[in-house]
Amino acid sequence: MARNLHTGKRHYTFYDWKNSFIVTQFLEELLKRYPDKDIYIIWDGWSAHRSEHTKMFLDLHPRIKILPLPTRASWLNPVERDFSQIQRFCLSNSDFQTVTEGMAAISNFIEKEPSLNGKCT
Structure with a gap:
């Protein structure tokens, strides 16, 4: 997930796994969405953020x-x-019958709750 701190708009995609290739794919999407802007990314020390693949992409x-x-x-x-907030309001004590149902609930929560303070449905 990424958030435009000026507008509050969140950008997200669901993936079956996480690795440096997925990270750079997501960054490519952000570059397309903001073609004339610099993009500032706040990152933790996750290994995919520090991988050679990611470093080459950033270069x-x-x-x-x-x-x-x-x-x-x-x-x-x-x-x-x-x-x-997603964990607290959407995933904790949930009983989704399928992964797709859970993903739909999370998407609905993100799209309908700009502050992410509310009930997941």
């Missing part, structure tokens, strides 16, 4: 500016707060 796309988080400082990242 080729200087509009992407990385703002690394200090170790154990996830609370500084606004997207981590979003994940916490």
Whole structure:
């Protein structure tokens, strides 16, 4: 997930797995959505963020500016707060019958709750 801190708009995609190739694919989508803007990314120390593949991608796309988080400082990242709200209001004590049902509920929550404070349906 990424958030435009000026507008509050969240960009997200569901994937079956997470790795550096998925990270760069997501970054490519952000580059397309914001073709004339620099993109600032707040990142933690996840290995996919530090991989050679990701480093090479970033070298080729200087509009992407990385703002690394200090170790154990996830609370500084606004997207981590979003994940916490999704966990609290949408996933905890949920009883989704399928993955698709869960993904739909999360999408609905993100789209309908700009502040991410509310009930997941």
